[in-house]
Structures are given as C-alpha cells and as structure tokens.
Amino acid sequence: MEVMQGLTKKLDYDEVKSYIESIGLMLLSEDYVNALTPLSCLCHCGNHFTISLNNIKKGRRCPKCSAQRLSEKNRLSFETVKNIFSSQGYLLFSEYINSRKKVKFVCPNGHIGEITLSNFKRGSRCYQCLKEMRFYSKREN
Known part of the structure; x- marks a missing residue:
C-alpha cells in the first residue's frame, strides 16, 4: 500500500494479485475489497486457505506449510x-519419526517392545516387565 502525503492509496485487484503471486501464492478470489478482507489463496503445496492482505504483509503464509516448518524445527x-x-537402560533400534509414532526398543531385561516417545517421557516403560512384575507381586500375596 503506497502512502502519498499522509493519504493511503487503495490497491486495485491487479496490484494485489501481482504481489501475492510474487511471494509464491495463487490468488483465487476474483475481487479485492480492502487489506482486512480475507482472500482465497492456493499454496504451492496444494493447500487452499483464506488470509487477509494485512496478514500476508505481516509475513503470514500457508498454515499447512507453517505447521510443517514448525514441526521440522x-x-x-x-x-x-x-x-x-x-x-x-533402554536400547533404541528403530527410526524415530515423531513423539507420537512408536519406536522399537530393547529394555534392560532384554524384552523387545514398542512405545511412543511421549509415553516414555511420561514414565511408561516395557509392557512385558510390567506384566511380569504384576504376576510376581500376585504370587507373593
């Protein structure tokens, strides 16, 4: 948006479209009202979303791509x-993808199992060891 002697010049549709395409998005909306009105856009990732020109100028972009970048970071x-x-005391032997996907491990007692990193961090451990501990504690009673 250009400022001329204290006055703000309203952008026209072609200027907005050109700007949006220059940052790698496709403008799907067929008209432009003002900088606060949501515009329909398509990202190179295929995600269709709405966003105002003001938010685009603030650096906001495709929510799907933003979430992916944050996840990777x-x-x-x-x-x-x-x-x-x-x-x-656990040995990890499978690929780690994220905290919600199970990884394979060998526990200190030699059992092979699977668990998510989230559950491991919350204190969950080898299921086989838990079963054995319950079995032996019942036998002692």
Whole structure:
C-alpha cells in the first residue's frame, strides 16, 4: 500500500494479485475489497486457505506449510531420542519419526517392545516387565 502525503492509496485487484503471486501464492478470489478482507489463496503445496492482505504483509503464509516448518524445527534428532532411552537402560533400534509414532526398543531385561516417545517421557516403560512384575507381586500375596 503506497502512502502519498499522509493519504493511503487503495490497491486495485491487479496490484494485489501481482504481489501475492510474487511471494509464491495463487490468488483465487476474483475481487479485492480492502487489506482486512480475507482472500482465497492456493499454496504451492496444494493447500487452499483464506488470509487477509494485512496478514500476508505481516509475513503470514500457508498454515499447512507453517505447521510443517514448525514441526521440522522442533523435531528431535535420532541421537537425542536414543540418549533419552539409553539414560534409562533402554536400547533404541528403530527410526524415530515423531513423539507420537512408536519406536522399537530393547529394555534392560532384554524384552523387545514398542512405545511412543511421549509415553516414555511420561514414565511408561516395557509392557512385558510390567506384566511380569504384576504376576510376581500376585504370587507373593
């Protein structure tokens, strides 16, 4: 939006379309009202979303791509996850994808199992060990 001697010039549809395409989005809306009115856009990832020109100018873009970038930024490395498991005596032997996908492990007693990183961090451990502990505690009573 251009400012001329204290006055704000309203952009026309072609200027808005050109600007939106210059940042890698496709404008699907057929008219432009003002900078606060939501516009229908299509991202290169195929996501269809609505956003105002003001929000685009503030740096906001496709919510799907933004969520993916955030997820990649916050993703733990395999080495970090392996160290979390090994600090408790567990050996991790499968690929780590994210905290909600199960990974395969060998517990300190040699059992093979699967667990999510989220559950492991909350204190869950080897299911087989838990079953054995319950079995032996019942036998002692």
